[in-house]
Amino acid sequence: MQDAREWLRSARSVAALTGAGISAESGVPTFRGAGGLWKHYRPDQLATPEAFAQDPVLVWEWYLWRRGLIAKAEPNPGHYALASFERRVPAFVVVTQNVDGLHERAGNRNIVKLHGDIWKSQCLNCGGEYADDRTEVDALPPLCDCGGMLRPAVVWFGEGLDDGVWNAAERAVRAADAVLVIGTSAVVYPAALLVPLAKESGAKVIEINPDETPASGLADASLRGPSGQILPELLS
Numbered sequence: 001m002q003d004a005r006e007w008l009r010s011a012r013s014v015a016a017l018t019g020a021g022i023s024a025e026s027g028v029p030t031f032r033g034a035g036g037l038w039k040h041y042r043p044d045q046l047a048t049p050e051a052f053a054q055d056p057v058l059v060w061e062w063y064l065w066r067r068g069l070i071a072k073a074e075p076n077p078g079h080y081a082l083a084s085f086e087r088r089v090p091a092f093v094v095v096t097q098n099v100d101g102l103h104e105r106a107g108n109r110n111i112v113k114l115h116g117d118i119w120k121s122q123c124l125n126c127g128g129e130y131a132d133d134r135t136e137v138d139a140l141p142p143l144c145d146c147g148g149m150l151r152p153a154v155v156w157f158g159e160g161l162d163d164g165v166w167n168a169a170e171r172a173v174r175a176a177d178a179v180l181v182i183g184t185s186a187v188v189y190p191a192a193l194l195v196p197l198a199k200e201s202g203a204k205v206i207e208i209n210p211d212e213t214p215a216s217g218l219a220d221a222s223l224r225g226p227s228g229q230i231l232p233e234l235l236s
């Protein structure tokens with residue numbers, strides 16, 4: 001903890017790579033591990049383009065259910081610690097795999113959303129992307145004004161990441177003197193590639209996670225515990 005605090009104090013540029021674990025203490029379920037969504041639901045039936053083509057109503061029901069959970073959640077002390085840190089470091093970027101929007105609700109402004117945003121929908125016909133905070137919809141699947149079918153504006157398994165988004169994530173990591181890896185199992189690609197990239201570009205890598213992950217071997221420091229407790233201490 002003392003070493004990591006020192007690295008952060010002297011850093012001019014910092015990136016935070018976040019995953020579902022940072023929202024766990026807000027009551028948003030993670031994907032893997034005890035109580036994880038993929039213990040009860042099959043990703044190939046809910047989070048792939050093929051699943052959506054086969055049964056858009058089922059996929060929408062699952063996303064509306066998750067929106068409902070997230071709508072009831074509040075950012076936790078881990079999110080707030082990152083928001084206050086952004087105001088104190090010359091350059092700070094949150095690169096998140098989360099779609100829940102809790103980083104911006106906590107006050108972060110510089111956010112790269114690798115996997116999209118559950119609070120947006122995209123039209124399969126005209127390509128338009130719209131803010132969409134509905135947690136209930138009368139007739140599923142919801143339709144665009146153009147008549148096309150809407151889908152959640154998130155990245156599914158088997159889909160590529162947006163080039164501009166990925167480039168922004170790479171730039172943030174390459175520029176960083178220190179990279180925080182928070183609450184991610186670091187098994188989903190390409191997001192997980194950002195950890196070795198951080199290492200290769202010479203950043204100090206600080207992992208915050210109660211459990212060991214494939215990223216742990218690359219970390220200069222591993223702080224074991226819930227991010228809602230560790231981040232306020234690390235970033236104060």
Ligand code: OAD
Pocket residue numbers: 018019020021022024025030031032033036043047097098115155156157182183184185186187188208209210211213225226227228
């Ligand atoms: P995972 O659910 O795979 O991993 C959550 C991580 O958070 C685990 O390593 C836990 O040990 C850790 N964790 C749990 N509670 C924590 C706490 N209180 N504080 C800190 N860490 C905690 O979530 P992601 O790595 O984000 O993608 O998953 C990556 C992607 O896989 C997601 O974006 C999603 C999913 O399938 C898609 O849907 C495309």
